[in-house]
Amino acid sequence: MIKSDRSFEENPDVVLIGAGIMSATLGMMLKELQPDLKIEVFERLDVAAAESSDAWNNAGTGHAAFCELNYTPPRADGSIDTSKAVNIAESFELSRQFWSYLVQRNFIKPNFIKSVPHMSFVWGQTNVEFLRKRYAAMQKSVLFQGMQYSDDFDQLAEWMPLVMAGRKKTEKVAATRMEIGTDVNFGALTRDSFSQLHKMEGVNLHFGLEVKKLQQEADGRWRVKVKDLNTGNKRKIMAKFVFIGAGGGSLPLLIKSGIPEGKGFGGFPVSGQWLKCNNPAIIEQHEAKVYGKAAVGSPPMSVPHLDTRVINGKRELLFGPYAGFTTKFLKKGSMFDLPLSIKTGNLRPMLVAGIKNMPLTKYLINQVRQSPEDRLLALKDYLPNARQEDWDLEYAGQRVQVIKKDPKLGGVLEFGTEVVSSADGTIAALLGASPGASTAVAIMLSLMERCFPEKFNSPEWQEKIRQMIPSFGQSLANDPELLYKVRTMTSEVLELTSPEPVR
Template identity: 45%
Template sequence: MNKDKKEKTITLVGGGVMSLTLATLINEILPNLQINILERLSACGLESSDALNNAGTGHAGYCELNYTPADKTGNINIDRALEINQNFEASLIFWAYLNKKYPFFNTKKFIKKTPHISFVSGGKNISFLKKRFALLKKQPLFKEMIFTENPKIIEKWSSLLIHGRAEQENIAATKIDHGTDVNFGELTKQLLRVLKKNKKFKLYLDSETEDIKQTEDHKFKITFKNLKAGNKNILSSDHIFLGTGGRAIAMLQKMRLVEAKGYAGFPISGRWLVCDKVNLTKQHNAKVYTQVMDGAPPMSIPHLDLRVINNKRLLLFGPFAGFNLKLLKFGTIWDFPGSIKANNILPMLLVLFKNLSLLVYLIKQSFMNHHLRINELKNFFPLASPSDWRLLNAGQRVQIIKNCPFVGSKLEFGTEVIYTKNKKLAALIGASPGASVSVASMANVFENFFSKKDYQRLKKIIPSIGIDLNKHPTTLKKIRTKTYQSLGLW
C-alpha cells in the first residue's frame, strides 16, 4: 500500500538542519504530501546548525580519536568510526544528488575539502595513534590515511603546529586529504530553497510550538503561538518530527510520552577562540584533532580548524565548555529548571554523582580566563599570541541522560531518535556526530514513517544505505569516485 495516498500531512517542529533534511528527503519521494515546518525564530538554521555555532566538521571518523576508544588492555575498537564514516557518505551522496538536480543548489558554498589530521604528542598517545592507524589503514573506507612521526612532514601539513615547538618533543600525526569542512547553516538555507519550489510546503516562522496532543482519529493536534502577533493557531498532522534541538526532551516530557520517561538533558554551552589574521589562516589548511583531556566529555575533544565561511578564512579553536541554564542558545534560563521532573531527577543526580570528573571539568572550564585558554591553544600552536584571538559563543549542547536497564543512569554521547509506539512521532535527541549524519538519521526516520516501497525509492537516490561499503570495496570505489568528483573532494 502506498501510504502517500492515505497520509496527507507531516509537520516538522524546528527549522534546523535535521528537519530541513527530513523535509527534503520527503519532498523528493513524496512530493504530494503536505509538509509544514514550524520554527520559533525568524529564520531557519540559527541555532546549533548555524555556521559558527558548531565546528563544521564533516564527521567521518578520520581525525576524531574519541570514535576509536581503547579499552584498559589497549585494544582499540574502530566500529564507531566505520559506522560514522558510512553515515557521512550517505550525506555526501544526497548533497551530490541535489547538486545535480537543482541548478541553484550549490555544494561549493557549504562544503570544502579540508584535510583531517589527528595530532598527538608523548609516548602513550603516539603508540595509540600508531595502533589506530594500523587498524584503520586496512579498512577500504580509510585506505588513504597516512601516518608520520616526522616533524618536517607535519610542518608541511600545518606550520602552526610545529613552529616554536621543542625539537625533543615526540609527536605524530595521521592525515586524510579528502576530509571536509561543512557550513551546516548554509546547507540549511539551500535545503529550504529546494523545499520552497514545492507548493505543498509551508514554513511558519516566529511560530513556537506549545503543545502537541494525539487525537482519537490517530492524528496530532499541534498548538503554536505566533511570537510576533501573539495569537495561537492549531494544525492537524498525521506525522510529527521534533527537530527542536536542545528542547526535544523537554517537549517530549510536556507531551507526557511514556517513551521519553527517564530521559533528561543537561545543558553544556560551548565557546570558541577565533582568529582571522590572514598571516596565520594561510598557514593552517586542516582540521586538527587530538586526545580528549582528562575528565572531559568526548564531545569536548580539542581541535584547531580552518573554517571558510562566506569566502572568509578563520581559525577556530575549542570547544571550551561552560554551564548555563538554557537548552537553546536563544532560549531562557527557565529552560533547564523546567525540564527537571519527578521521573528524571534521580537519573540526573546519579549521573552527576557517577561523573564527578565531568562536573569538575565543567567548573574549571567555566572559570578559565583568556590567558588559560591561550595556554590550551599552545598545545597545538606554540606561538599563539593572546591578542590575535577573541572568544565567541557556540551553540548550546544538551547531553542526554538515559535510564538504561541493568546499567542504571548514564550519559549518552550519540545522536538518537525516539519514536512513539505507533511510529507516527519521532524526536531527535543528542548532539554528536550530529549534522554530519543528518541524512542517515533522517533516512531512518523516513523508513519508520513511510512504506517499504517508498523507502526502496529513497535507497535509489542514496544507494549506500543498507550496504556495508567497507565490505564492498568495488561498490565503495564506484560510489566515491562519482560523489567525490562531483563535490570536488577528489
C-alpha cells in the first residue's frame, strides 16, 4: 500500500486530482517526457484506484470494440457503422504499447492483463442477421482480422459450453469470437503506476485530502485549496497546470473552476451491480467475455455481459451490470452530489436532456425495482441452467454520464468520454465513462497536445512519445504490417495471445 506523503511542493508544475487510471497515465507520461516536472497528487480516499478504476467497479474488459455491439450501430439504410469501433480499437493498441513500455522499463509487471477471448452473442433471427452483417462490415478492417463468426450450435457449444447448455438446437443463435481479447485489472495497473511515480523525484502523493476550491490567479496559475479529511487542516498551493481526473467527482470540480468551457455541463449518475459466481466448478467452465445487446432505453454501460475475470491472480465470473439510479456521483460520495451540481448555467441542458431521455429514466427505475428472481431471469438469457444459490449480488462503481449544452437541442446526454479544457490550457477535466480506462493513453495524448502544444510538438517530446508508443502518428487501420508488428511486440511483452499473421 502506498503511504501518503507529508511533504508538499508549494508551487508544483502539475496537480493531479484523483488517484485513478487517468491521473496515473498522465503522471507517468509527463514524467517520462519531462523528468524534472514537480507533481502533486490529491486523492480524497485513503488508497489509489478505489472508485471507478478498482477491479470490482468495472468490467475489466480491454475495450477494443471486438465484442461491444453498441460500438457498431446500424445506419438508417441498414448498413453497419464501424467508425467508432475502428477508433476504439486503434486507441486500445496505443494503451497496449504504452503499458509494454512501462513493463520494459521495469516500472510495472505484466500481471495486470490477461488473455481472455472476446465474444458477441445474440439470439433471434433479427439479431442473428445483425451480427452477421456486423461481422462482414468489420472484416473490412485489418484491426479485426482473426474474428470468427458462427451460427452453428456445436461450434458455439465448443466456444462457450456454459452458455449453450440447456438450449434447444433449433434456437436461432450466433456469436463472434476474437482470441486476442483481454481482461485488464485497472486497479492493479493504477496502483503499480502510482507506486512507480511515488519513487520518482518531484512527485508527492497525498491520500485523505480533498480539493475544495480552484481559483485562477492573474498570472494564470491555479490556487488549489485542499482539506485534510482526517484532521480538518487546510492549505493552499499554486499550480501551473491542473488535471481533474476524479471520476464522478470531476464535474463538481469543473464547475468550481469557473472556466467558461465548463459552463452548461451537467451529470446523470448511474450505479451498477454484478452477480458474482460463488461456485468454482461453474467458474472453470467458462473462459470468455460474452457481450450481448443492450435493452431498449438502457445506457451503454448496462450492456449485459458474462465475464471471465482474473483479479489478484484468482479467476472470477461476473454477470451484469444491473443498472440503478442514485444521486451520488461517487460510490463513496454524498447523496447531495446531484442536487449540488445543478447551477443556473446547466439547469436548462439537464432539464431538456432529462425530458428527452424518459425511456432511460423508466429503465433505471425498473432496474432498481428488480427482485433477485428478476435478476436471475436476466442471467438465464445467457445461462439457461443458472441457479440462484450459485450467485451473489455485489455493488459495482458509479458512473456519471455527461450532459452538455447543444445549440439546437438545448441539452444532450452523452455516453462517451469527454475532455474539457480551458482556452489557455492550464486546466483540464475528464468527464464521462466507457471506454475511458482502456483508451486512457489516447485520451492523454490528446490532452497533452491541447494543453502543452509547444512542448508536445517539440522534437524532444515527439521522439520520446515514439519511444513509448512506436505507432504514434501512424494509422494502424491503414497499415497491416505495422499493426501486426505492434501487436506481436505487445503480446510478447505483456505475455498475451499472439495475433494471427497478416493475410
